[in-house]
Amino acid sequence: HGWHLLAFEGLPGRDAEYTPGSPDLALVTNALAELAAVPAPDIRLPTAWDRWGYYCTVDAQEYLTGTTLLHTDPASTNVLVSDGRAHLVDWSWPAVGPPWVDPALCGMRLVSTGGHTPEQAWDWATRVPGWDDIDPKRVAAFIRAEARRWHDLAAEQVPTAAAIAEAASAWADAIASRA
Template sequence: MIRAGLNSAIAARVTTANRTMFVKGLPLDHPRVWTQTREAHISPHVPGIAPRLLWHCEADGWSLLAFEHLEGHHADYTPDSPDLPAVMASMIQLSHIPAPALDLKTMPHRLRDYVDDPADLTWFAGNHLLHTEWNPHNILVTGHHARLVDWGWASTGAPWIDPALWLLWLIAHGHTPEQAEQAAATHPAWLEAPTEGLNALARTQRRLWDSIATQSHDDWANPMQEAAISWEEYRRH
Protein backbone atom coordinates (compact mmCIF):
# COMPACT_ATOMS: atom_id res chain seq x y z
CA MET A 1 0.00 0.00 0.00
CA ILE A 2 1.26 3.50 -0.87
CA ARG A 3 0.64 5.97 1.95
CA ALA A 4 1.48 9.27 0.23
CA GLY A 5 -1.43 11.25 -1.12
CA LEU A 6 -4.31 13.13 0.43
CA ASN A 7 -7.31 12.38 -1.75
CA SER A 8 -7.70 8.60 -1.97
CA ALA A 9 -9.02 5.91 0.36
CA ILE A 10 -7.01 3.33 -1.58
CA ALA A 11 -3.58 3.93 -3.12
CA ALA A 12 -1.65 0.81 -4.06
CA ARG A 13 1.06 -0.49 -6.36
CA VAL A 14 -0.38 -3.56 -8.08
CA THR A 15 1.73 -6.10 -9.97
CA THR A 16 0.15 -8.55 -12.39
CA ALA A 17 1.69 -11.10 -14.74
CA ASN A 18 1.95 -8.44 -17.42
CA ARG A 19 2.68 -5.11 -15.72
CA THR A 20 2.91 -3.02 -12.59
CA MET A 21 0.35 -0.26 -12.14
CA PHE A 22 -0.72 2.31 -9.59
CA VAL A 23 -4.35 1.98 -8.45
CA LYS A 24 -6.26 4.61 -6.49
CA GLY A 25 -9.87 4.63 -5.43
CA LEU A 26 -12.75 6.02 -3.41
CA PRO A 27 -16.00 4.42 -2.26
CA LEU A 28 -18.92 5.27 -4.55
CA ASP A 29 -20.70 6.95 -1.65
CA HIS A 30 -17.72 9.18 -0.83
CA PRO A 31 -18.54 12.91 -1.17
CA ARG A 32 -15.53 13.44 -3.46
CA VAL A 33 -15.99 10.39 -5.68
CA TRP A 34 -16.67 12.81 -8.53
CA THR A 35 -12.95 13.61 -8.54
CA GLN A 36 -12.29 10.08 -9.82
CA THR A 37 -14.45 10.65 -12.89
CA ARG A 38 -12.94 14.10 -13.38
CA GLU A 39 -9.46 12.63 -13.38
CA ALA A 40 -10.44 9.91 -15.85
CA HIS A 41 -11.86 12.51 -18.24
CA ILE A 42 -8.83 14.80 -17.95
CA SER A 43 -6.23 12.09 -18.53
CA PRO A 44 -6.43 11.87 -22.35
CA HIS A 45 -5.82 15.62 -22.59
CA VAL A 46 -2.53 15.70 -20.64
CA PRO A 47 -0.24 13.09 -22.27
CA GLY A 48 3.35 13.36 -21.16
CA ILE A 49 2.40 15.57 -18.21
CA ALA A 50 0.41 12.99 -16.25
CA PRO A 51 0.92 9.23 -15.93
CA ARG A 52 -1.09 7.35 -18.56
CA LEU A 53 -4.50 6.12 -17.45
CA LEU A 54 -4.91 2.39 -18.09
CA TRP A 55 -8.51 1.91 -16.96
CA HIS A 56 -11.33 3.28 -14.83
CA CYS A 57 -14.00 1.06 -13.35
CA GLU A 58 -16.79 1.12 -10.78
CA ALA A 59 -17.42 -2.18 -9.03
CA ASP A 60 -18.42 -3.54 -5.61
CA GLY A 61 -19.03 -0.07 -4.25
CA TRP A 62 -15.72 1.42 -5.39
CA SER A 63 -14.51 3.79 -8.10
CA LEU A 64 -11.02 2.74 -9.16
CA LEU A 65 -8.43 4.28 -11.47
CA ALA A 66 -5.32 2.44 -12.71
CA PHE A 67 -2.31 4.33 -14.07
CA GLU A 68 1.01 3.29 -15.51
CA HIS A 69 3.49 2.84 -12.69
CA LEU A 70 6.41 5.26 -12.71
CA GLU A 71 9.49 5.05 -10.52
CA GLY A 72 10.36 8.38 -8.98
CA HIS A 73 10.06 10.56 -5.92
CA HIS A 74 7.71 13.25 -4.74
CA ALA A 75 8.93 16.76 -5.50
CA ASP A 76 11.23 18.49 -3.06
CA TYR A 77 10.07 22.10 -2.65
CA THR A 78 12.82 23.33 -0.33
CA PRO A 79 14.97 26.28 -1.49
CA ASP A 80 17.57 25.35 -4.12
CA SER A 81 15.92 21.97 -4.73
CA PRO A 82 16.98 20.46 -8.07
CA ASP A 83 13.33 19.43 -8.59
CA LEU A 84 11.99 22.96 -8.99
CA PRO A 85 12.99 23.48 -12.66
CA ALA A 86 11.34 20.19 -13.64
CA VAL A 87 8.12 21.15 -11.87
CA MET A 88 8.10 24.53 -13.60
CA ALA A 89 8.78 22.93 -16.99
CA SER A 90 5.68 20.75 -16.61
CA MET A 91 3.65 23.71 -15.42
CA ILE A 92 4.65 25.68 -18.50
CA GLN A 93 3.87 22.68 -20.74
CA LEU A 94 0.42 22.48 -19.17
CA SER A 95 -0.21 26.15 -19.89
CA HIS A 96 0.00 25.43 -23.62
CA ILE A 97 -2.83 22.87 -23.52
CA PRO A 98 -6.25 24.35 -24.38
CA ALA A 99 -8.95 23.72 -21.80
CA PRO A 100 -10.82 20.58 -22.92
CA ALA A 101 -14.55 20.62 -23.53
CA LEU A 102 -15.34 19.14 -20.13
CA ASP A 103 -17.57 20.32 -17.31
CA LEU A 104 -14.73 21.80 -15.24
CA LYS A 105 -15.22 24.22 -12.40
CA THR A 106 -13.98 27.74 -13.04
CA MET A 107 -11.67 29.55 -10.65
CA PRO A 108 -14.18 32.41 -10.17
CA HIS A 109 -16.73 29.79 -9.08
CA ARG A 110 -14.29 28.03 -6.75
CA LEU A 111 -13.21 31.27 -5.07
CA ARG A 112 -16.58 33.00 -4.90
CA ASP A 113 -16.90 32.51 -1.14
CA TYR A 114 -13.54 34.12 -0.38
CA VAL A 115 -13.94 37.64 -1.81
CA ASP A 116 -15.54 40.78 -0.39
CA ASP A 117 -16.05 42.34 -3.80
CA PRO A 118 -17.47 39.96 -6.45
CA ALA A 119 -15.75 42.12 -9.06
CA ASP A 120 -12.44 40.60 -7.90
CA LEU A 121 -13.53 37.28 -9.39
CA THR A 122 -13.10 38.66 -12.89
CA TRP A 123 -9.32 38.59 -12.38
CA PHE A 124 -9.41 34.81 -12.11
CA ALA A 125 -11.41 34.07 -15.26
CA GLY A 126 -9.79 32.45 -18.28
CA ASN A 127 -9.87 29.51 -20.66
CA HIS A 128 -6.68 27.79 -19.54
CA LEU A 129 -6.53 24.31 -18.04
CA LEU A 130 -5.19 24.52 -14.48
CA HIS A 131 -4.08 21.74 -12.16
CA THR A 132 -4.43 23.89 -8.97
CA GLU A 133 -3.33 21.19 -6.47
CA TRP A 134 0.45 21.69 -6.21
CA ASN A 135 1.00 19.66 -3.06
CA PRO A 136 4.43 17.99 -3.57
CA HIS A 137 2.74 14.59 -3.15
CA ASN A 138 0.96 15.37 -6.43
CA ILE A 139 4.27 15.76 -8.30
CA LEU A 140 6.24 12.66 -9.24
CA VAL A 141 9.78 13.42 -10.38
CA THR A 142 11.20 10.78 -12.71
CA GLY A 143 14.71 11.58 -13.86
CA HIS A 144 14.60 15.14 -15.14
CA HIS A 145 10.83 15.17 -15.66
CA ALA A 146 7.95 15.98 -13.33
CA ARG A 147 4.61 14.22 -13.80
CA LEU A 148 1.45 15.72 -12.32
CA VAL A 149 -1.01 13.41 -10.57
CA ASP A 150 -4.35 13.92 -8.78
CA TRP A 151 -6.29 15.95 -11.37
CA GLY A 152 -9.57 15.83 -9.48
CA TRP A 153 -9.52 19.60 -8.85
CA ALA A 154 -8.52 20.59 -12.38
CA SER A 155 -10.23 23.86 -13.29
CA THR A 156 -10.22 26.62 -15.87
CA GLY A 157 -8.97 30.13 -15.27
CA ALA A 158 -6.24 32.68 -15.86
CA PRO A 159 -2.89 31.05 -16.73
CA TRP A 160 -0.97 32.80 -13.93
CA ILE A 161 -3.07 31.10 -11.23
CA ASP A 162 -1.12 27.81 -11.23
CA PRO A 163 2.28 29.43 -10.50
CA ALA A 164 0.58 31.61 -7.89
CA LEU A 165 -0.92 28.61 -6.11
CA TRP A 166 2.39 26.75 -6.40
CA LEU A 167 4.31 29.48 -4.62
CA LEU A 168 2.23 28.96 -1.48
CA TRP A 169 3.64 25.44 -1.21
CA LEU A 170 7.14 26.83 -1.72
CA ILE A 171 6.65 29.23 1.18
CA ALA A 172 5.36 26.36 3.33
CA HIS A 173 8.58 24.48 2.54
CA GLY A 174 11.02 27.21 3.52
CA HIS A 175 11.03 29.91 0.82
CA THR A 176 10.41 33.51 1.70
CA PRO A 177 7.51 35.14 -0.17
CA GLU A 178 10.05 37.05 -2.25
CA GLN A 179 11.93 33.87 -3.16
CA ALA A 180 8.67 32.08 -3.97
CA GLU A 181 7.54 34.87 -6.28
CA GLN A 182 10.93 34.80 -8.01
CA ALA A 183 10.43 31.09 -8.67
CA ALA A 184 6.89 31.70 -9.94
CA ALA A 185 8.19 34.46 -12.21
CA THR A 186 10.01 31.87 -14.34
CA HIS A 187 6.55 31.03 -15.72
CA PRO A 188 5.79 33.29 -18.73
CA ALA A 189 2.19 33.84 -17.60
CA TRP A 190 3.35 35.29 -14.28
CA LEU A 191 5.01 38.16 -16.13
CA GLU A 192 1.60 39.14 -17.55
CA ALA A 193 -0.31 38.70 -14.29
CA PRO A 194 -2.10 41.89 -13.18
CA THR A 195 -0.90 43.19 -9.84
CA GLU A 196 -4.44 43.67 -8.59
CA GLY A 197 -5.30 40.15 -9.68
CA LEU A 198 -2.39 38.71 -7.71
CA ASN A 199 -3.35 40.80 -4.69
CA ALA A 200 -6.93 39.59 -4.92
CA LEU A 201 -5.82 35.96 -5.22
CA ALA A 202 -3.56 36.36 -2.18
CA ARG A 203 -6.54 37.56 -0.17
CA THR A 204 -8.67 34.62 -1.25
CA GLN A 205 -5.92 32.14 -0.37
CA ARG A 206 -5.54 33.58 3.11
CA ARG A 207 -9.27 33.15 3.71
CA LEU A 208 -9.37 29.73 2.09
CA TRP A 209 -6.51 28.34 4.17
CA ASP A 210 -7.84 29.97 7.32
CA SER A 211 -11.03 28.01 6.73
CA ILE A 212 -9.22 24.75 5.93
CA ALA A 213 -6.93 25.00 8.96
CA THR A 214 -9.88 25.69 11.24
CA GLN A 215 -11.75 22.61 10.05
CA SER A 216 -8.86 20.21 9.41
CA HIS A 217 -6.78 18.15 11.82
CA ASP A 218 -4.21 17.29 9.13
CA ASP A 219 -0.65 18.32 9.92
CA TRP A 220 -0.15 19.99 6.52
CA ALA A 221 -2.97 22.51 6.96
CA ASN A 222 -1.33 24.84 9.48
CA PRO A 223 1.89 25.39 7.48
CA MET A 224 -0.24 26.23 4.44
CA GLN A 225 -2.31 28.66 6.50
CA GLU A 226 0.90 30.33 7.68
CA ALA A 227 2.21 30.45 4.09
CA ALA A 228 -1.01 32.07 2.84
CA ILE A 229 -0.87 34.67 5.62
CA SER A 230 2.77 35.38 4.82
CA TRP A 231 2.11 35.85 1.09
CA GLU A 232 -0.96 38.05 1.60
CA GLU A 233 0.94 40.29 4.02
CA TYR A 234 3.91 40.46 1.64
CA ARG A 235 1.69 41.61 -1.22
CA ARG A 236 -0.22 44.06 0.98
CA HIS A 237 2.96 45.79 2.14
Protein backbone atom coordinates in the same frame (compact mmCIF):
# COMPACT_ATOMS: atom_id res chain seq x y z
CA HIS B 1 -23.66 9.11 -24.17
CA GLY B 2 -22.28 11.67 -21.71
CA TRP B 3 -19.54 9.41 -20.37
CA HIS B 4 -15.97 10.53 -19.85
CA LEU B 5 -13.16 7.99 -19.78
CA LEU B 6 -10.46 8.45 -17.19
CA ALA B 7 -7.31 6.42 -17.75
CA PHE B 8 -4.17 6.19 -15.68
CA GLU B 9 -0.65 5.25 -16.58
CA GLY B 10 1.76 3.90 -14.00
CA LEU B 11 4.76 6.14 -13.57
CA PRO B 12 7.71 5.40 -11.32
CA GLY B 13 9.19 8.30 -9.44
CA ARG B 14 9.15 10.27 -6.23
CA ASP B 15 7.49 13.36 -4.77
CA ALA B 16 9.08 16.65 -5.76
CA GLU B 17 11.36 18.35 -3.27
CA TYR B 18 10.40 22.00 -2.73
CA THR B 19 13.25 23.14 -0.47
CA PRO B 20 15.54 25.99 -1.58
CA GLY B 21 18.29 24.72 -3.85
CA SER B 22 16.41 21.59 -4.91
CA PRO B 23 17.05 20.61 -8.53
CA ASP B 24 13.36 19.66 -8.71
CA LEU B 25 12.30 23.32 -8.70
CA ALA B 26 13.39 23.87 -12.29
CA LEU B 27 11.49 20.73 -13.33
CA VAL B 28 8.36 21.91 -11.52
CA THR B 29 8.65 25.31 -13.19
CA ASN B 30 8.90 23.60 -16.58
CA ALA B 31 5.78 21.54 -15.85
CA LEU B 32 3.87 24.65 -14.81
CA ALA B 33 5.01 26.45 -17.96
CA GLU B 34 3.77 23.57 -20.10
CA LEU B 35 0.43 23.52 -18.31
CA ALA B 36 0.00 27.31 -18.64
CA ALA B 37 -0.09 26.83 -22.41
CA VAL B 38 -2.77 24.11 -22.35
CA PRO B 39 -6.31 25.21 -23.13
CA ALA B 40 -9.00 23.52 -21.10
CA PRO B 41 -10.57 20.55 -22.85
CA ASP B 42 -14.11 20.83 -24.08
CA ILE B 43 -15.62 19.06 -21.08
CA ARG B 44 -17.53 20.46 -18.14
CA LEU B 45 -15.02 21.62 -15.53
CA PRO B 46 -15.48 24.06 -12.66
CA THR B 47 -14.03 27.51 -13.16
CA ALA B 48 -11.56 29.22 -10.86
CA TRP B 49 -14.50 31.36 -9.76
CA ASP B 50 -16.50 28.23 -8.91
CA ARG B 51 -13.58 27.06 -6.82
CA TRP B 52 -12.64 30.31 -5.01
CA GLY B 53 -15.58 32.67 -5.51
CA TYR B 54 -16.95 31.92 -2.06
CA TYR B 55 -13.80 33.45 -0.56
CA CYS B 56 -13.54 36.41 -2.97
CA THR B 57 -15.25 39.71 -3.54
CA VAL B 58 -17.60 39.88 -6.52
CA ASP B 59 -15.12 41.85 -8.65
CA ALA B 60 -12.76 38.86 -8.55
CA GLN B 61 -14.99 36.94 -10.94
CA GLU B 62 -13.63 39.01 -13.83
CA TYR B 63 -9.99 38.17 -13.20
CA LEU B 64 -10.59 34.54 -12.25
CA THR B 65 -11.94 33.98 -15.75
CA GLY B 66 -9.79 32.24 -18.32
CA THR B 67 -9.52 29.31 -20.69
CA THR B 68 -6.47 27.50 -19.33
CA LEU B 69 -6.58 24.04 -17.80
CA LEU B 70 -5.65 24.35 -14.12
CA HIS B 71 -4.38 21.67 -11.75
CA THR B 72 -5.06 23.85 -8.64
CA ASP B 73 -3.16 21.70 -6.14
CA PRO B 74 0.57 21.82 -6.92
CA ALA B 75 1.62 20.51 -3.51
CA SER B 76 4.96 18.68 -3.62
CA THR B 77 3.10 15.41 -3.02
CA ASN B 78 1.14 16.03 -6.24
CA VAL B 79 4.24 16.46 -8.36
CA LEU B 80 6.02 13.26 -9.34
CA VAL B 81 9.63 13.49 -10.51
CA SER B 82 10.55 10.78 -12.99
CA ASP B 83 13.21 10.52 -15.68
CA GLY B 84 14.28 14.16 -15.35
CA ARG B 85 10.75 15.57 -15.57
CA ALA B 86 8.11 16.75 -13.15
CA HIS B 87 4.60 15.41 -13.72
CA LEU B 88 1.51 16.93 -12.15
CA VAL B 89 -0.49 14.06 -10.65
CA ASP B 90 -3.62 13.74 -8.52
CA TRP B 91 -5.96 15.81 -10.63
CA SER B 92 -8.70 15.85 -7.98
CA TRP B 93 -9.45 19.57 -8.40
CA PRO B 94 -9.06 20.52 -12.08
CA ALA B 95 -10.54 23.83 -13.13
CA VAL B 96 -10.56 26.39 -15.92
CA GLY B 97 -9.13 29.85 -15.39
CA PRO B 98 -6.23 32.23 -15.98
CA PRO B 99 -2.78 30.68 -16.47
CA TRP B 100 -1.26 32.44 -13.42
CA VAL B 101 -3.35 30.47 -10.90
CA ASP B 102 -1.13 27.37 -10.69
CA PRO B 103 2.16 29.33 -10.41
CA ALA B 104 0.55 31.48 -7.69
CA LEU B 105 -0.55 28.37 -5.79
CA CYS B 106 2.86 26.76 -6.28
CA GLY B 107 4.53 29.87 -4.86
CA MET B 108 2.33 29.51 -1.80
CA ARG B 109 3.44 25.88 -1.46
CA LEU B 110 7.10 26.84 -1.81
CA VAL B 111 6.61 29.13 1.18
CA SER B 112 4.39 26.79 3.22
CA THR B 113 6.10 23.44 2.77
CA GLY B 114 9.35 24.22 1.01
CA GLY B 115 10.71 26.76 3.47
CA HIS B 116 11.17 29.49 0.87
CA THR B 117 10.80 33.15 1.63
CA PRO B 118 8.07 34.88 -0.36
CA GLU B 119 10.82 36.63 -2.35
CA GLN B 120 12.36 33.28 -3.31
CA ALA B 121 8.93 31.99 -4.31
CA TRP B 122 8.45 35.10 -6.46
CA ASP B 123 11.76 34.41 -8.22
CA TRP B 124 10.56 30.90 -9.09
CA ALA B 125 7.14 32.12 -10.24
CA THR B 126 8.78 34.59 -12.64
CA ARG B 127 10.24 31.61 -14.50
CA VAL B 128 6.77 30.60 -15.67
CA PRO B 129 5.93 32.44 -18.91
CA GLY B 130 3.25 35.06 -18.41
CA TRP B 131 3.97 35.69 -14.73
CA ASP B 132 5.57 39.04 -15.59
CA ASP B 133 2.22 40.11 -17.09
CA ILE B 134 0.19 39.54 -13.91
CA ASP B 135 -1.57 42.24 -11.96
CA PRO B 136 -0.08 41.80 -8.46
CA LYS B 137 -3.20 43.25 -6.82
CA ARG B 138 -5.40 40.62 -8.42
CA VAL B 139 -3.05 37.73 -7.71
CA ALA B 140 -2.67 38.88 -4.09
CA ALA B 141 -6.47 39.05 -3.75
CA PHE B 142 -6.69 35.51 -5.10
CA ILE B 143 -4.04 34.21 -2.69
CA ARG B 144 -5.81 35.98 0.20
CA ALA B 145 -8.94 34.00 -0.81
CA GLU B 146 -6.85 30.82 -0.73
CA ALA B 147 -5.57 31.83 2.73
CA ARG B 148 -9.18 32.24 3.93
CA ARG B 149 -9.95 28.76 2.60
CA TRP B 150 -7.01 27.32 4.56
CA HIS B 151 -8.04 29.23 7.69
CA ASP B 152 -11.46 27.57 7.39
CA LEU B 153 -9.78 24.19 7.04
CA ALA B 154 -7.64 24.94 10.12
CA ALA B 155 -10.82 25.72 12.06
CA GLU B 156 -12.00 22.23 11.07
CA GLN B 157 -8.78 20.82 12.58
CA VAL B 158 -7.27 19.76 9.24
CA PRO B 159 -3.61 18.95 9.97
CA THR B 160 -1.07 21.51 8.66
CA ALA B 161 -3.85 23.84 7.46
CA ALA B 162 -2.97 26.63 9.90
CA ALA B 163 0.64 26.72 8.72
CA ILE B 164 -0.44 26.76 5.08
CA ALA B 165 -2.91 29.57 5.82
CA GLU B 166 -0.16 31.66 7.43
CA ALA B 167 2.19 31.01 4.52
CA ALA B 168 -0.55 31.98 2.06
CA SER B 169 -1.05 35.27 3.90
CA ALA B 170 2.69 35.99 3.82
CA TRP B 171 2.81 35.11 0.11
CA ALA B 172 -0.17 37.41 -0.60
CA ASP B 173 1.48 40.27 1.29
CA ALA B 174 4.66 39.84 -0.73
CA ILE B 175 2.75 39.83 -4.01
CA ALA B 176 0.70 42.89 -2.99
CA SER B 177 3.88 44.80 -2.13
CA ARG B 178 4.85 44.59 -5.81
CA ALA B 179 1.73 46.45 -6.95
